[in-house]
Amino acid sequence: MSDQSTLGQVLGMTGTLDAKVFETRFDEAIAAHRKEIDAIAASQQEPDFQNVIEALERSGEPLSHLSRSFAVVAATVTTDEIQALERTLYPRLSRHVSSISLNAELFEKVRAVAVDKVGLARLSAQERRLTARTHERMVRAGARLGQDARGRLADIEQRLSELFTAFGQNILADESGWTLGLADGDLAGLPDWLVASLQSAAEERGRKGAVLTLSRSLLVPFLENSDRADLRATAFEAWTRRGERDGPHDNRPVMAEILALRAEKAQLLGYANYAAFKLDDQMAKTPDKVRDLLMRVWGPARARAEQDALALGRIARAEGANAPIAPSDWRYYAQKRRRAELDFEESELKPYFSLDRMIEASFDVANRLFGLTFEPVETVSAWHGDVRAWRVLKADGTEQGYFLGDYFARATKRSGAWMSVLRPQHRMDGGQTPIIYNVCNFSKPRAGQPALLSMSDATTLFHEFGHALHGLLSDVRFPSLSGTSVARDFVELPSQLFEHWLSVPAILQKHARHVETGEPIPLALTEKLRSARIIDAGFDTVEYTASAIVDLDLHETNDPDPRPLETERETLRKLGMPEAIVMRHRTPHFAHVFSGEGYSAGYYSYLWSEVLDSDAFEAFAESGDPFHAETAARLLRHVYSAGDSEDPAVLYARFRGREPDPAALMRKRGFAGEAA
Template identity: 55%
Template structure:
């Protein structure tokens, strides 16, 4: 449960749910049905005022600075603000509306200025600097918290002169505005496009599951058409795979890759130029050669060179593999009588044909054995076998949308771990992609606070009364995000600053990407891949074909991802943005220099690259998926070496040093404690089928 929160919020009107010291809902979940858009600004105002007072009391405390009255006091401050922001920002991503977007545009810069005022407060920084770990007799966790606070303050500009501090605060506020606008522009482009499909000619090649999803999307968009394709990944990607109408594939693909660069009010190119310039300026103020150098200074990689070395090491074999794949696809085009050169909007379509020919695999046949509920149960069962967890669905729990499902997560002894919320289906009020977030994070400083974790995805909804079916890629996404969820749920720390996923950017993907491995294990598929109508297990012949095709098209997939990571890093190593960046020209030049295949596009082109422009989270950090993949491929080998993919001793170390440890220790130390050594790149290359 959560600690009681009343500081500053008890003065709110009684009809504002945030005025309540403790929510009386099951498991103290937010009372979503009672929270209205107009409640947020008064709640934010009250919470900000309360936090200001708490920080002032810490900074101006006449007693000598110690851990308890300075660092621990800061960890106890701001609980009301955390509560309001936790609800608000989860909803702006997963179920927004114009009223919430208006609040978001207003409050974002306010919160940025509030954060700057804390981290640039000289009296507060002087007290944090004065805390003596030896004199206070601090234990390992307290030392880690102190070190992380000092790092955060320095990276925010605490050591700068007053004028530079003022500029840092201005940059933070403006960056918040730009990131919010970028996200809202992208959502507008995504929700504003639809490709109507009229009659059998337009539906040519589409399997039944995709026709049903397109019909459901049409109904959601007002019913003016019988079938529509939207820019939801769960619709656009299978359409590019199955449609035999090359002209329609091209139209849909162009809309998909041109999000954020269509001119007018939702064009993101000008925002990107300003974002890149401000990031470069901030890095320079802090004494770094570039934003990339600043960003990686506090990561496992430590330097842009180390990250780029990894990207190059993977790019070379992937480029070679992709060229071979392209040649085989072009041969297939010609064999069918096609008198055209393979284009990016053709790749998925012909790759699927080649996969069927070489592996006798039919996506529709696979989906029949991957009903959503079955894949959810597979993810839960894997967690039960690894960590002894139990899952009980709560039918009456509050939820912010009818689609959301809620489970109580427990340990084997019955004690509560936390709550898990699953929000699985695409809708116009939700941004694209898939992610994990927290309504409440685990900690023990403010009472025994159990986490409330949410996974948000964008799967295609099945027609009413029918079973939603997943592709294998969808199932992998579900396992990936549930790996993140476990990182939040299993957190076992005292201090909020260290909780859950609050780890190095190139370590945070380890728990999620590692979890994907269990989905691909025959033992898991034999148990859980069952036909949605008959309950029969996936035939052994189909299972073997599925697993044999795991490395199919990996040259394409690796190039698509790695190109995005290289452009991200190159963009943030450059100072060009300060002179007025033409982002499309920069992107094209960066891709030319790495010999990007003409038939493949970046996974995320810059104008819709939300990972790096909706906020700083993955900026100069998109490489981290590959960095973490080196870790996860090596980490799963620990189970193979133990001879059991659910080996209890290995799983116990994994829970202690990875899933449960938050940011208790440096990521290199954490990994070494789990594995006994640092990883090798070889398992990654083997996993992707790129090993020589």
Template identity: 50%
Template sequence: MTNPLTETWDTPFGLPPFDRIEDAHFGPAIDAALEQARAEVGRIAESAEAPTFDNTIRALTQAGEELDRVLGVFFGIAGAESTEAREALMRELSPRLADHASDIHGNRALFGRIEALWQERDALGLGPEEARVLYLTRRSFVRAGAELEGPSAERLKAVKARLAELGTAFTQNLLADERGWRMELDEAELKGLPEFVVSAARAAGEAAGAEGPVVTLSRSLVVPFLQFCPDRDLRRRAWEAWVSRGAMGGETDNRGIAAEILALRAERADLLGYDSFAEFKLETEMAGRPEAVRDLLMRVWEPARARALEDEVRLTAMLHADGQTGPLEPWDWRYYSERRRRQEHDLDEAELKPYLQLDRMIEAAFSVAHRLFGLEFAPLDAALHHPDARAWEVTRDGRHMGVFVGDYFARGSKRSGAWCTVFRGQRKLGGEVRPHVVNVCNFSKPAAGTPALLSWDEARTLFHEFGHALHQMLSEVTWPQIAGTSVARDFVELPSQLYEHWLEVPEVVAEFATHAETGAPMPEDLRDRLLAVGTYDTGFETVEYIASALVDMEFHGPEAPADPMQRQAEVLQEIGMPRAIAMRHATPHFAHVFAGDGYAAGYYSYMWSEVMDADAFAAFEEAGGPFDAETARRLEVHVLSAGGSDEAAALYTRFRGSMPGVEALLKGRGLLDAA
């Protein structure tokens, strides 16, 4: 059988030939690529030649390129367009790939060659990038257990393989719960909902094969339903299903998986000589140690909690004025907060949403990138992984910079959330390779013939993910392991969160926020009210986020909790969590932390990066405006194009001159007066 995954791709810019790729192609292609990678690594380790940078580090970097190529396609679409075959292959692959990585890091001969180079590093005459790659390569081997021997090495290998299995199971259980629940609505239950919510519910019902409109657990539908539905019982049903993802009992319940993951992570850290998984994880991050993370989170928690409690009093009064009794509940907050926003700020999301067309917000993101960095975007006719996905060629001064793919609409085959990934990353090693970057979102798909409309938060999400995409597309390094977003976890969110600021620039809103029916620009009065309310409800938003971040840190302390749900409840009680606010991500659906260890003991990183993004945007304001050319040039040179070529603090300091304090963050969230 001809397998397009093993062929040279004669496609626009070498994009994967999705019109020819079938699920049956992945398994054989990955098997062959794994075998080839093992042989390549074996030749390096067994070489009789004395180790040199080229025959060891360069060769190791290039070993497995075919495997990276095939896996880039598979993992690039696995979360965005899942099928039963892909999910089964993912379950099979996870432990195999973990074993492959363990075999490489546990190869004593290979590590011996790397260690020999490390000991002689000052005499090798390496350039800055090569010296960085040698340092990172050795560090990754040591942190993966290369110095362990005997039973300890074998146990670590088994632990990592099991963790890979559990992370895959957690993700697939969550997806099953999200696509398995829906709440059908009759016409009477649509009363009081704005038209854009009704339209989204009808479209969701049609996609699900239901007879009428439905509410699903897609964030783009359930959140506006909670904001606008006047029926308290319906809000409660939707909210309880939403927060119960991963904890609905049966085969898809994630609570036992979470407990086992935490126990295995603690064992992994112990095998490697660390007091806790958090210490192990933070060793390579900007924060450095758990105490620094807790200090930051608590410095923001106290003023945020105080603001949230003030808001709770106001919202409770509105609840009681409606004739309801008892306290404000979590399923009430968004509804009464939306009503309060309309009353106090004369801002109605139903009035706002027609001005936030998806296509116009994409144009806005592209326009800002052009003004800041000279990038241009041209639609690209290419076969992609789903009919809803779109592609653009990215150029600058005639030079091809990469391909950008946007996959924006929610569907049952797509996991929740929004993310940036790559089919292939940037590198110059072995020749110039430009990236294929993918933004995946979960916006409600409109009815046929009508434009997709976003909420303000969704427009911010679009800009956020595009900031990640710029980090990939502007990357200009030789070595793939330091390209693009290959940086410290608490630095990776800086470009994405910084880019959100340009959505709030008045001239951007004035140009691209145009009415879906009339084409008229957003009225100045509405625009001013929108921008003035930027810090509204930040007490709620900050509390739900920090609660999740603190629970994450506590989970990864010296002792793994035997019952994560009990420990979650204890942590929330210890910090005084307001009863009417829930964690943004409760344990059974906390995919950031349990789907893999990327954000484990690292969910705090959004806030760590926010300290910098507030300060970084201030650099533009101090220089005279949001499109200051020299500030944009420094941002590109020292942050966006540099990847992981140096420590994150060094890169940021070169851009800004010094590291910031937490005051800019508190000011940006409107919490200084609550501190």
């Protein structure tokens, strides 16, 4: 099948912004799926794997494909009409999903297969896994509840879907609606590349001069370099107050209702609180285990950050500042500290980290580890002109799948970075290869200029590409077990692990080359980079861990009248949060937690997975080769290609030969030997 027909067929609806066409297609797909489910539930055949579990697995593919297509359009090229459809469509989809999960006849058939020990013994390992996961999902969705409770749970799920959509749209409105025009006199301290990016942002909006937006790729370097404390304070307040202003985009009542409904849902399902419900299906299992990990890290991180605050204060006083370091000032003086102590600043790296070369670097790592190659596809169009596509080939030249990248920020695009799936891998009926995409929000350069990344941007690119590889390399039979369909506190392992190869000397020397001279990044500069990461570790760890602890506290109660901002303030007070640091995601724009169920009571999972990724990369260090073939083969077999085919703890132990060493996390973050 040609590139045009393979990608074109799957991209399908992603090229249209016609909400009415989407709505009509959804009407048809929901109706078709409902007929399939009714047929499975009404079947008079003796329930078995094929006519129940596998039949469910095969059902609803047109609806699934349409949902995936709509999701990318709604997140990256949204319109008022698309947003209006989101507000009506997602509650309807929620009600449809609930009607399946709460179908008593259907659940009885699933349960019959799941408890049939004789029948299970005849199944393959993946068939047993799919059976167990299907049964568990229905139980967790309320299949065992009485009729009244089922009805209430379906109402809760529908209302939550409405609130999740509202929360995300409110953030987008605040982000896209805020700009700060900058005159020539407002650019003091800003490097040339940043000025050019700010001018490009102005041109994109039909304005003259320079414009600061709330894109992280513009905001963070502005905070690091601007000599104007007043402008830093203005920008920082806008960034940290997203979703927290009176008016139509106020997320405060939205998140309060979400928390109340989640608490009620957990109680209906027999759990002490929502955190207990959510974690019961993860590697961590209990809130106590999560809190123990977070607090083990919090103590050393806060101590380091408090020492850093004193150091930054000395720099500020030496320059004539008398007030304590404000949160809007931290990055500015941290930049000065790096210059003073390490003779290093982030802007030195920019010319060596062009977007094109970093994409090539990520592909090179995938080739060295897993034998993949990437061929550009020029013959198809996707949801936006910026989207790029590649055909992915195995070492033997056969097709592994397709990869798409949408890298630049725009006003119609949700902030952040993510990976998702347009077509999942599976091996049913001859199988299908996956089509995976990454979305980032890097600042777009002016016409004719190369896109230059910060080290943080480059790390984000590698992180999301690690997720993409998890989807691309999947090799399982069933789509529900495919790729990233794993426990939330395991899903970050492939992505965070892949970040390590960005700083491998062989990769930096080959791909981190000066955009004008072509010279490789100096070794002395890479050493400074490593030192800079350690010097900023206290700040990075405190702002992340505080967010994770607040998330846990928000969901480990059953308060019928939650006050999330009060919980946030009280948690930070008890933690002794340094006054000069703000949590990475304040609750009114904590999209991980309030734009869906994915990371709710689960933001800790980045740290949980970091224990795994730190320990996993040490396996390569122990071999003496960051691309050690035998270690890479185990990693491919037991992590990147395994999906949810087995329990993640079992998969990790098979790769590493033992359980992970928690001390590896402290070594990675530079806290080794520091007591909590």
